[in-house]
Amino acid sequence: MEINTTVALEVLDAGAEMVLVACDYDFGAPAALATISAGKIAIASCAADAKFGVQGVGPKAFTMSLATNGQGALLAEFATEQAGWDKVYIMKDTAIEYTKSLCDNFRKRWVELKGEDSIVGEDTWNGLNDNAIAGQISRIKAASSANFVMWCGFTNNGSMMRQVRSAGIDVPILASESMDGSHWIDAVPDLSNFYIAVYASIYGNDPEPRIADFMKKYEAKYKEPAKMGHVVTGYTAVEAWAHGAEKAGSLDPDAIKAAMETFSNEPLLTGGSTFTPELHINLNTPMLMMKATNGKFEPLGRRAAEKVDPPQF
Known part of the structure; x- marks a missing residue:
């Protein structure tokens, strides 16, 4: 560094x-x-x-x-509201602190809401070192009761998603901001049943007027949409x-x-x-949930977690 x-x-x-x-x-x-x-x-x-x-x-x-405390809780609460999302397989990228703490915070809130038995499998990989996740994919397929995957990924997003979908795993995948961006979508052009929390839509359909206006100004200045x-x-x-x-x-x-x-x-x-002398990170900023269907992303609305546990240092 x-x-x-x-x-x-x-x-x-x-x-x-x-x-x-x-x-x-x-x-x-x-x-x-x-x-x-x-x-x-x-x-x-x-x-x-x-x-x-x-x-x-x-x-x-x-x-x-x-903070991942808020992101993980937000995603867990969102998942509990989706019909049929009762059993989760958790995939954690151990390459960086963000993905580790995201999955940990999702897990904590999910267990509070659904119980330990609702986690049917957990696995890890290192996104900076691993190019293939065949073993993890086999274990996801073996956990046949899993009806969605919590994906805490950081890099090689396109390759990883292509491997998962090509293996016939078509259950919903839930992710957060580290999976945002158009740079990897071409690797999975027909991506479907994929849900993600982001700060802003890059597809010209953000429901927040001020952010939509910002994106238009960005595209006008740089002659291309934000990536x-x-x-x-x-x-x-x-x-x-x-x-x-x-x-x-x-x-x-x-x-x-x-x-x-x-x-x-x-x-x-x-x-x-909101900041305090002890905490220089937000716990309750809303994020925009989006859903991909056949490679097209649609907004589902902004939300913040109802319950966020403060960070433990």
Whole structure:
């Protein structure tokens, strides 16, 4: 991760007042640590593991993502509302902290709602190292009572989904923001029965007017649609820092930090954001559920979890 630290130091030397760092604790933390050491605020647009913040990085680290505590709970609650989704097979990518904690938080809330016996199988793979998951696919097929799969995947999404569907596994697959994006869909052009929580639709059908307008402006400026919904969290990161600076009436990092820690449902592009001196990540920001049918994604509406357990450090 040396390149992340080097780039952070370069922009700080150039006079940056805030540094926007890479998503995920694993990738963004080195640059954030360098930024904080220089006395500036570091913001990740979509690091969702709660360790990215005060406890895991430092007092001037913030992230605009919904914590995996909230994402996992949201997905579990969504699943319980779907007819016939009674038995789950959980697939966890162990490559990064996000996917591990997403599955762990989904599992915790699902068990609260449906009981331990409703989990008919659990498996892992490493998305950075594994190109094939034949063994895992065989075990999913063997768990014939599973009527949906919770998929906590990070990379090689197209290859993994193609392998699963080609093996004849056609039960619903439930995923979250790390599976967002048009970059892998061509590998499974007729993808169906796939459900995902995202920050914004990239398909021109987002039901939130402000986000839909943002996406239109993005496409007009860059001459192509956004490839991932995370473009809105990048905008929101800058928006949040600007709100903090305005509230502080200053560019002083300590004053902006203190101002951002007073955010209570602060109106930002992705929804209301709340921070405290102890928690620099959102627990209840709504996400948009979408469903893919024959490769076409349709919005099912935004939602937040009814019950979210706070992070344990």
